[in-house]
Amino acid sequence: MTERIYFDWNATAPLRQEARAAALAAFDVNGNPSSVHGEGRAARRLIEHAREQVAALVGAQPRNVAFTSGGTEANMLALAPAAARDRLLVSAIEHPSVLAGGRFPSGSVERLPVTGSGALDVAALERRLAALGSRALVSLMLANNETGVVQPVAQAAQLVHAAGGVLHVDAVQAVGRIPCDINALGADLLTLSGHKIGAPKGIGALIGGTEVSLVDALIKGGGQERGLRAGTENVAGIAGFGAAAAAAREGFPAETARMAALRDRLEAGLRAASPGVVIFGTESERLPNTTLFAVPGVKAETAVIALDLEGVAVSAGAACSSGKVQPSHVLAAMGVPPHLARAGVRVSLGPSITESEIDRFIEAWIKVSGSLLKQQSQSIAA
Numbered sequence: 001m002t003e004r005i006y007f008d009w010n011a012t013a014p015l016r017q018e019a020r021a022a023a024l025a026a027f028d029v030n031g032n033p034s035s036v037h038g039e040g041r042a043a044r045r046l047i048e049h050a051r052e053q054v055a056a057l058v059g060a061q062p063r064n065v066a067f068t069s070g071g072t073e074a075n076m077l078a079l080a081p082a083a084a085r086d087r088l089l090v091s092a093i094e095h096p097s098v099l100a101g102g103r104f105p106s107g108s109v110e111r112l113p114v115t116g117s118g119a120l121d122v123a124a125l126e127r128r129l130a131a132l133g134s135r136a137l138v139s140l141m142l143a144n145n146e147t148g149v150v151q152p153v154a155q156a157a158q159l160v161h162a163a164g165g166v167l168h169v170d171a172v173q174a175v176g177r178i179p180c181d182i183n184a185l186g187a188d189l190l191t192l193s194g195h196k197i198g199a200p201k202g203i204g205a206l207i208g209g210t211e212v213s214l215v216d217a218l219i220k221g222g223g224q225e226r227g228l229r230a231g232t233e234n235v236a237g238i239a240g241f242g243a244a245a246a247a248a249r250e251g252f253p254a255e256t257a258r259m260a261a262l263r264d265r266l267e268a269g270l271r272a273a274s275p276g277v278v279i280f281g282t283e284s285e286r287l288p289n290t291t292l293f294a295v296p297g298v299k300a301e302t303a304v305i306a307l308d309l310e311g312v313a314v315s316a317g318a319a320c321s322s323g324k325v326q327p328s329h330v331l332a333a334m335g336v337p338p339h340l341a342r343a344g345v346r347v348s349l350g351p352s353i354t355e356s357e358i359d360r361f362i363e364a365w366i367k368v369s370g371s372l373l374k375q376q377s378q379s380i381a382a
Helices: 017-027 038-057 071-078 122-135 153-162 235-251 254-273 300-309 329-333 355-381
Strands: 065-068 087-091 109-112 136-141 166-170 189-193 204-208 290-294 345-348
Touching: 017 038, 017 235, 038 065, 038 204, 038 235, 065 071, 071 166, 071 189, 071 204, 087 122, 109 122, 122 136, 122 153, 136 153, 153 166, 254 290, 254 355, 300 345, 300 355
Parallel strands: 087 109, 087 136, 136 166, 166 189
Antiparallel strands: 065 204, 189 204, 290 345
């Protein structure tokens, strides 16, 4: 039986061997990291070592790393109103956990438009900042999880800070794939999720550019994580996150260059196989591993199932919304017509992908798309 091809790395990356080893070793450390005895100190050392590894991945200070259960919780922790910061500005293509507004009341959350190429409309941001000034907390992803389009974060940071506001950056999809230095970006707060870079699922972090104390605790109790996230730490998950961060840092940028070449090979194959294919976001800088495409007449849900039967795992947009039969909110924000948005299929690659797997995907796509288009033609004729 032919091995399956996993092309859904933006949903979750396979567990790195380094992360697996670190997490398994941590399971054998029995102490509570808040205990002062030897066993507790051993657990604490694992956490603090991982904190250093995660901080190094994004150029932060270890003391400004607060571990969470994942990217969604980190976003919720970051997105909280304060006495002088009562308006939240987000782009229309953000992750659902950001679009929901975190802890801001719904009436104080504004969505900013994006261009047809999938990038933030910077002029719209500038106009709103001129009106709100220091009242604004702005949340902007570094790279979109569906299209892979890289957002103008550094430019936005200059505008936000000039107005006296605060910038939160969701770097979940970008880290390990493009440069992600918190200081170069100008981010005040930065969200990471471990499983996107090959750590165990269920671990993430909120990182401060200067002091993570910019935020108020979401989970209160025993005072762990400098009082920002109460509850006994997930030592094994944190250790795995640290190991994955170190591996991602070591592999960058060689892995990035190789993935970009594979993505280009895939897109050339798609254009040859389906002359009518639309590849979204090509006018903008994109992640090197991400392709979101559509072929008119081929519905995404049907294509994903058909490809799965051929042994290929892809998704219809984001994993957190791919089970919903509705157009992608990202493509809708870009002005893509609903019939085309419903055809969007996302392919996302990772370091272990080979050229032969790209070629096998194209073969599977030729078979699947040809069959689906034929069925549609017969249905119309009937």
